[in-house]
Amino acid sequence: MLIDWFTVGAQALNFLILVWLLKRFLYKPILNAIDAREKRIATELADADAKKAEALQERNEFQHKNEEFDQQRKALFSKATDEAQAEREKLLDEARQAAAALLAKRQETLRNDEHNLWQEISRRTRQEVFAIARKTLTDLAGANLEERMVAVFVRRLSELAAAEKALLTTGLKASVSPVTVRTTFELSSTQSAAVEDAIRETLDLETPIRFETSPDLIAGIELTTNGHKLAWSIADYLVSLKHGVDGLLAERER
Amino acid sequence: MRLSPDEIIFWQHGFIKLNATVVFTWGLMLVLTAGSIRITHKLSRDLNRSRWQNLLEIVVTGIEKQIEEVGLPQPRKYLGFLGTLFLFVASASLSTVIPGYEPPTGSLSTTAALALCVFVAVPLFGIEEQGVGSYFKSYMEPTFIMLPFNIISEISRTLALAVRLFGNMMSGTMIIGILLTITPFLFPIVMAMLGLLTGMVQAYIFSILAAVYIAAAARVKTPRPEPDSDG
Incomplete structure (x- = not known):
């Protein structure tokens, strides 16, 4: 007989006991250890992932800040x-x-x-x-010059145009102040008489005539009343020359 | 001619007898349990671990993976039964290198006992997974006419399981015995090495078949997911 039924039962029991023993002493501890290790590894990986994410976030933040700073x-x-x-x-x-x-x-x-x-x-x-x-x-200038001057004055007086003569006459007559004749040097009596005569004759004048000397004229004779003047003098010539020169200069300056 | 270690009887009291099969089984149980206790006594949960722990982890996870590949989605539930089956048969075969040792799996009583355990375990796991009604209904599928055939198939495959393991283990011993009488010295050594290989293969086949039966019984009748197109 190949099958011994007692042995079959005993072996089945043995096998069940072995199953329990190995479950208790082999599979459970080993699987627990493996599980614990895997859990630990998973935890560490998750931790690492979290850290990585955190680092990434920090890096992004930093980068952002950096960019902001750069822009600023x-x-x-x-x-x-x-x-x-x-x-x-x-x-x-x-x-x-x-x-x-x-x-x-x-x-x-x-x-x-x-x-x-x-x-x-x-x-x-x-x-x-x-x-x-x-x-x-x-x-x-001297006496002879005076003489010539008086002559010239008399001549000019006589040569005055009628209109001018009338103007002068009315001016002289209207004035209250005496007519003044100014010369550089004092005229001799004959000269002054000649001048007076010429004036009176030409201008038909009644008012007294006063004679004055004025060195400013250089050489000349001048008949003035208020506002009117009849004169011949070198100073006049010089003044007109001066005016001419000044005018010329002014023109050139412009 | 001795076919089975059952025939070596150390002690007998009526029906109860202590034969070599039981004794060697106890020896194997002692070695396996003591080794497990010794190694798992100081288990490391860190990344660093001892070589022995590493070996056991490889063995356990390897068995777990095999069970999963057979089609049992929760391998840990079946690891105790199927793993022990494999370890017991494998260690029984590997121990044939020890002189004077007779593999307990070379006894039909042992293989019948193991096959009976599988025979009982298959419906138990099936009922646990599917529920009583649903499991027994599966015997009457596709129609109730199939019920006797299903029962016959269940019994016959248990028998086949027992005889297959017994035949292989016994034949190894037998062949060595025969060859020793014909060509001593060299050839039996080669055959012994071959026997180790076939022992391992038988251990694998035995536990895988058990796993397949359990998987077939425990499969809940849900539409199976379509396999991946790139699988």
Whole structure:
């Protein structure tokens, strides 16, 4: 008989006992250990993932901040550059304006100086010329000259145009103050008489005539009443010459 | 000619007898349990672990994976039964290298006992998974006419399981015995090595078949998910 039923039962029992024993001592502890390890690994992996996510987030945050900072810096920098540029242009403008003003002022000053110098020179020249002329004429003036002057005065008086003569006459007659005849040197009695005669004759004058001397005239004779004057003098010529020269200079300056 | 270690009887009292099969089984049980206790006594839960622990982990997870591949989605539930089946048969075969040792699986009584355990375990797991009514209804499918055939198939496959293991284990011993008388020295060693291999293969086949039967019984009648197209 190949099958011994007692042995079959015993072996079945043995097998069941072995199942229990191995379950108790082999599978359970081993599986528990494996589970614990896997759990631990999973925890560690999750932990690592969390840390990684956190790190990523922090990195993103940092990057974001960095970008923000960069932008801010760029904005500030560009603003500062713009401001500096504007300031520079403003300063340059001011400097240019100041320089232009200074230049204009200097040019003006120069022009003024030049003008003044030129005026001074022309004035001096004129003065010198006139002084020389005056001196020469003064030196030359004398009794004979007076005589000639009186003659000329008388002649001019007689040669006056009718309208002019009438104007002068009315002017002289209307005046209350006496008629004054001014000469450089004191006239001799004959001369003064001749002058008086000529005046009275020409102008039909009743008012008294007063004779005065005035060295300003250089050489000449002058008939004045209030507002009217009939004169011949070298000073007059000089004055008209001076006027002519001044006019010429003024024209040239322009 | 001795066919089975059952015939070596150490002690007998009437019906009760202590033969080599039972004794060697106890020996194997002792070794397996003591080894497990010894190794799992100081289990490491860290990443660093001893070589022995590593070996046991490989064995346990390997069995677990095999059960899962057969089609049992919760392998831990069946690990105790199927794993012990495999370990017992495998260690019984591997121990044939020890001189004087007779593999308990070379006894038809042992293989019948194991097959009976499977025979009982299959409906138990099936009932546990599907419920009593649903499980026994599966015997009458597709029609009630199939009931006797299903029962016959259940019994015959248990018998086949027992005889297959017994035949293989016994034949190993037998062949060595015969060859020893014909060509001593070299050839029996080769055959012994071959016997180790076939022992391992038989252990694998026995437990895988048991797993397949349990899987067939425990399968809940739900539409199976379509296999992946890239699978």
